[in-house]
Amino acid sequence: MSENKKSFLIINRKAPYGSSAARDALDVALTISVFEQPLSLLFLDDAVLQLLPSHKPDQIGQKNLSANLAMLEMYDIDQLYVSRTSLEQRGINPDTIQLKIKPLTEPEIALLIKQHDQVLSF
Template identity: 45%
Template structure:
């Protein structure tokens, strides 16, 4: 039986390759039917902001990759409520539907998975 994996994305979409790498791992794992979920934490929640303009900072748009997650079987998507609030992102205006978690729920989520990858 495949081990379950939680991918924690902590980097802003324009701060380097980590955000894209986290999405690539999730999409690849989903394509192989691995039991996995994705958590957006800290600056990683900025990936969920609508109407981003990545070309302005000479970056590629991650929106298509984010929207593809459910199509690849990655349906468990989570975001840290505290991280969203600190960055002024309202939960009803995110570019992707996620379950917003408080600190206790985050701890329980992480404990639920066999492997945790943080990027």
């Protein structure tokens, strides 16, 4: 097996419910981490809503995405980033997010993207 490792950035752009995109992004992240590849997650646009602490998806017949987010730490996925602009546009205070996540400005996001070999967007 090759020792060459590629770095992955998963950009999550979708709201937590209404489509499978948010769950798919997290499933791909967990799968990549099993193969011990360098991995970062970036939450942009409506994906920042995934980071809110109180989800009640049972009211719309969906499974809670928070359990998948909680698994990130178990899988040693600790390079977590969020768009500061996306948070501000949605009135979300970064201090309410329970994950250890770093807010980034637009120029910092551009640099983060350039630093990765593979970028997957959901």
